[in-house]
Amino acid sequence: MTDEVVTAAMLAIGDELLSGRTKDKNIGHLADILTAIGIDLEEVRIVPDEEDRIVEALNALRERYEYVFTSGGIGPTHDDITADAVAKAFDVPCEHDAAAMKLMGDNYAARGMEFTESRQRMARMPRGSAHIANPVSTAPGFHIGNVYVMAGVPSVFQAMLDNVIPTLRVGKKLLSRSVNCPFGEGAIAVPLRNIQAIHPDTIIGSYPKYENGKFSTELVIRAREEEKLLAAESAVKEMVADIATQSAQ
Amino acid sequence: MTDEVVTAAMLAIGDELLSGRTKDKNIGHLADILTAIGIDLEEVRIVPDEEDRIVEALNALRERYEYVFTSGGIGPTHDDITADAVAKAFDVPCEHDAAAMKLMGDNYAARGMEFTESRQRMARMPRGSAHIANPVSTAPGFHIGNVYVMAGVPSVFQAMLDNVIPTLRVGKKLLSRSVNCPFGEGAIAVPLRNIQAIHPDTIIGSYPKYENGKFSTELVIRAREEEKLLAAESAVKEMVADIATQSAQ
Incomplete structure (x- = not known):
């Protein structure tokens, strides 16, 4: 089961x-x-650009989860300290990576731009890191151990992530079905709790919405086995129909 | 300085x-x-609807920061376990609050609705909590110690927060100025680092944007003293003008 x-x-x-x-x-x-x-995302933390805080959070997360993905702080300016912090967390030196220097040096040369010391800063990574290719703006992200370090600019983060995804070990997908319920949570809580109890291998979430002065609810059923998913979904749909009948009487 | x-x-x-x-x-x-x-928001965590995970994160955060604000998990359904988790973190019982029972009971009565057991669940809070009024849908949030527990539905979260804000101790505001810079970070990193060094009581952040195949940068200067803010802002603006002149030559 664990492997799933x-x-x-x-x-x-x-x-x-x-x-x-x-x-x-x-x-x-x-x-x-x-x-x-x-892959199940189980925790997110947001921390400031402070080395100690990054190191502490990273060490807590990388020990606990199979993968850790970071965003932000890998540019050339003084407030970009993620590479140093990751190196410190892994207790390895942060140094100019030869392959990144070559890649970026060639790219700047081709554009007729100087590969300045600050631009070279973006080639620094913890010793032992592998690149994460950056098709948007060349300067690579990197991964070391189970930590994947990517840019904060969304288009670059997404492009880097696209390159990481095919390399990851994945589990059994958590399938989901969503049932719209026109009633507030108070009206469904008891029968929904019963359905959850009868379908223990599913996770049933209830998400209230408040629009135009009225609550409604989105009921989301999740399971790794399709059969169990569909059985619970049927029960939830039946519950919603029953309440509709009752309230129409 | 600490009090600021x-x-x-x-x-x-x-x-x-x-x-x-x-x-x-x-x-x-x-x-x-x-x-x-x-007030300086210094950390955010996102955790799943699991009691142990909520308790652990809450205890880590409430010890470290003056205030902790939570969102989500205070409705009537089985997956709403925040009140129980907060009670466990504070090691007090989670029980139906008499004032909340009265408030909600009256409200449901006025609407001709039954105050069912599940609806009564929303009146449960850790012993010793005070209410956070909910002008949207009556069921109150609560605060205990330095922890403020609010709904996840954004309109309700915001309405509850509006009621909390006037009760909080505040520090000296972190003022900020933003300077748009048409150059990428590589072009400004060295002079910007120098400005940061010369203006140590400010925090200068550099935020790259990538649009239409070109990087530009937003430079944000923050400080608690207006004079220091404006001095650093002038230096940053001068830097941007200098680079523009150089690149036009």
């Missing part, structure tokens, strides 16, 4: 996410992709 | 945030509001 579940965490790095200046788009994207391929 | 800074963390609770089904809107909203009133 592959777990992951995300560490989003950046003062701008905590100040509200930037609204994160990478967490939701990663969540969507991992769910689709059969 | 008031810190906070957020704990967003819910499987749906980790599966990608729901894209969180509360983190960004809380970040905006706290920044505006002078």
Whole structure:
């Protein structure tokens, strides 16, 4: 059973996410992709651009989950400290990677631009890292151990993630079905709890929505076995129909 | 100096945030509001609807930060376990709050609806909690110690937060100025690092954007003293103008 579940965490790095200046788009994207391929995202943390905080969070997460994905802090400016922090977490030196220097040097040369010391900073990574290709802007992300370090700019994060995904071990997909329920949670809580009890190999979530002064609910059934998924879905649909009949009487 | 800074963390609770089904809107909203009133949001965690995980994260955060705000898991259904988890973290019983029972009972009576056992579940809170009023749908959030427990539905979260904000101790606001820079980070990293070194009481962040195949950068200067903010802002603007002149030559 254990092999069926592959777990992951995300560490989003950046003062701008905590100040509200930037609204994160990478967490939701990663969540969507991992769910689709059969990896369970089990925890997310957002921390500021501070080395100790990044090291602490990264060490907590990489020990606990099979994969950790980070976003942000790998550019050339003084506030980009993710590579150093990851190296510190792994207790290895952070150094200019020869292959990244070559790749980026060639790219800047081809564009007639100087490969300055700050640009070279983007070629720094923890010793022992492998590249994550960056088709958008060349400077690679990297992975070391079970940690995948990617850019914060969403288009670059997504492009890097596309290159990482095919290399990951995946578990059995958590399948899901969604049932719209026109009633608030108070009206369905008891029968829904019973359905959950009768279908223990499913996870039934109830998500209230509040629109135009009225609550409705989206009921989401999740399971790794299709048969169990469909059985619970039927029970949920029947419950919604029963309540509709009762309330029409 | 210590008194000038008031810190906070957020704990967003819910499987749906980790599966990608729901894209969180509360983190960004809380970040905006706290920044505006002078509280520094220093960490965010997202955890699933699992009691142990909520307890562990909550205890880590409430010890470290002056305030902790939670979202999600306070409805009437079986997957709403936040009140129990918070009670467990504080090692107090989770019980039906008499004032909440009265408030909600009256409200359901006025609407001609039955105050069922599941609806009564929403009146449960850790012993010793105080209410957070819910002008949208009556069932109150609560706070205990330095932890503020609010709904996950964004309109309800926001309404509850509006009631919490005036009661919080605030620090000196972190003021900010933003300078648009038409160059990528590689072009500005060295002079920007120098400006940061010369203006140590400011925090200068560099946020790359990638649009239409070209990088530009937003430079954000933050400081608690307006004078220091404006001095660093001038230096950043001058830097951008200098690079523009050089690249035009």
